Amino acid sequence: MYKIAVVGDYDSIYGFAALGLSICPVKNREETREKLRQLAEDEYGIIYITEKAASELGSGLEQYLERALPAVIQIPGVSGNTGAGVVGVKKTVEQAVGSDILFGGVGE
């Protein structure tokens, strides 16, 4: 039985607490990295992370890409949509196909 976690700044994620997801408010990069590592080792199947926190983390996310679990998914935070999630999808297309042939001009 897995749980779902949401990582990000408090303002972006407090609503998810009402739904019964575990919320992990983080303030800075170090905290995010540490929290993510902790959650990944724990019984969490999905970790939603705000795009802002993810972008601060930089390449720290990549190690979770090839693992079956947990799924680390970027979601927009309260400060708006940075488009990082869409870029992530495009990146996988690039990895698979060699170049982005699907969403080339559709970016936001």
Added chain:
Amino acid sequence: MAAKQVNPTRMELTRLKKKRLTAIRGHKLLKDKRDELMRQYLDLVRENMEVRKIVEAGIRSANRNFVIAKAGMSEAALNTALMAPKQEVYLEAGEKNIMSVDIPTFEYKTRTADENDIYSYGFAFTSGDLDGAVKSLADVLPDMIRLAEVEKACQLMAAEIEKTRRRVNALEHVIIPETEESIKYITMKLDENERSTQIRLMKVKDMMLEEAHHYSEK
């Protein structure tokens, strides 16, 4: 290109021929695997993009609702309202195998069946906007789970496709040509040896005949 030193022997030749057959067979299989993976991946990634757009729009509007809700009440009251959630979400993770890639499937269960349990507060001290905000977020949740499933699948499959593509290319452009080169080298070397033996034998025969009959003296 015979950069590798090969022994021009029949045994080596048989070995290399076998290797070439295996490589060609493997190449064909891997190519088929790559094509099928790609086909499934493209379907999946399109869905990924669609679900992501839905989720992002949903979260954006939910966030807007939360901001409005927050404006209508004090921060302390808001924090208290959401402090002790009644509902809990559990995730059942299964596994699906698409072309030998293990892909997780998620199914979520809530602790209680009552969908009103997302309101973890009494309605007396909170604004009505908060109810709407929480509800709008709850509506996005199924799509968010679906997004997690699809996006993870896409990531895993992209990695697998990349790996398979490398293997196909290595076989096609390195292993198979190299083996063929070696086979050609050995065949030619063996033929050459054959011919020189033939000539040597003819020469020896000539010499023996010469010794017996002394043709040149006649």
